Amino acid sequence: MREKSMAFTKRCRGLSRRDFLKTWALATSWVPGLGFFFNYDRPVSGESSSSWAKNSGLAFSGASNFSENYKFSPLHPHGGLPETRALLPEVKPKIALIFTHISPDKPTWPYLGYDYEARKKELTQKLTEALPGIDLVPLTLKSAEEAGRWLEKNLNFDGFVVYIVGIWTGAVEKIMASGQPTILIDDLYAGTGEFLIQYARAKREGKKVFGVASSRFQDVIEAVRSFEWLKKLSSSRLLDVTDSEGYWGDPKVIKEVFGIEVQKINSPAINDVYQRMNRAEAEKWANHWIRQAExxxxxxxxxxxxxxxxxxxxxxxxxxxxxxxxxxxxxSLFYGGKLPAYPCLGFFQLNNDGLVGACEGDLPSTCLMLLSTYMAGRPGYISDPVIDTAHNQIIYAHCVAPNKVFGPTGRTNPYRLRSHAEDRKGAAVQSLLPAGEILTSVEFNCERREFVLHQAVSVGNVEEDKACRTKLAARVKGDINKLMGEWDRFGWHRVTIYGDYKKPIEMTASLLGLKIIYEA
Structure with a gap:
């Protein structure tokens, strides 16, 4: 026992108890099922995350409740993680699970005498078991009048799931008119007529609704799960460090749309904190990054x-x-001598570890990086894209990029420590990102309340001394010439996520009442 404890302590390179707990607490992910642990000195390629945890004596398991499941093993006297519980959004959305149907003694779809009660019980059980991170409150509405009376007293939910298990109640139209974020589900061959008519009308009217008409029950689960990441977004706070009077983005719109609170901080505040930081601890991080770098x-x-x-x-x-x-x-701050060091390596570490560090005071992109973290368990990557029509490629270029694009427990890729590209000063990252992967890129316009989205497949990394250090090249899915048409309305930045997240982003946009522009 003593030997294992000493081995773990050696892994942590002499961190003090306070600093280790603080670092752990701030470098953990709150995404359900992610099973993340803090990886202080793992090689770029080598032992797996699970092996590292086992060999280190660290207890680790995937679960939706961080405070109950992510703890040190008995080998470590520090116990639970109170700082993490205080910081991370351990929230559970309250969702009304509304079944609609008429009386079973009336002939309609699915059929006369249908056992609605058994079907509702079955669906409730399946959803409850699949979505422990959501507080589902089941009920039944059989008419527009019932729906109206219920809505007068019950708008204190984070959203509605309306499951049409029988048709022509009139309740669905009433619920759609409430304007609440709603997942509308067709129980196939039972709710179809009312689903198609009411969903089409609601979408045309711009209601906050997403529809599911699928024989694959997992599609229902994935749609309802979107309420989890929306609740986390609305429980989050974003720090904006700037001396500018204005903002890149609109904090009021961000609060209205995502529920995210923006807190402005000036440069003297961050510099004061910087001056007080432990230099021996800072050196350990520097050595860590140097050892890990290619x-x-x-x-x-x-x-x-x-x-x-x-x-x-x-x-x-x-x-x-x-x-x-x-x-x-x-x-602006570094060029103006108001920032003693670039934050690039700090952002690199935060994004690897499940928090968000975002470039240039870009509030919309920061919100999308938070969305990526909660939705996908993966970091978003801000870039200034370059388009190369000769090769049907878009090149995502920036001086900050993670090297854990598949999330904190996913595989890593090599990186190099570089200077910041434009001024050739400070320390930044050239991440050699994986090829052969589908990418989803998105941006948000506060004024228009729109997302813009395109997809591509990564093909490699461009070695070019001009422009930002990391340059991920990808083959565009769609029309590359069309891809040059939205930059004036959405700006130069895009946030790129490794993986096919088109559908989850569509769900998010629908439930937030946003439009999506498909730019390629």
């Missing part, structure tokens, strides 16, 4: 140590404000 190209060890101190400052601010994301107006 190679160090431009930055000096001293510059990387400054990045380590900046990373600790980011963690301190997130802890102080109980926030899950931070974005910094880094170019």
């Amino acid at each position: 190679r160090v190209v431009e930055p000096t060890t001293e510059e990387i140590k400054k990045s380590g101190a900046m990373y600790l400052a980011l963690l301190e601010l997130l802890s102080q404000y109980r926030a899950q994301a931070i974005t910094i107006d880094c170019l």
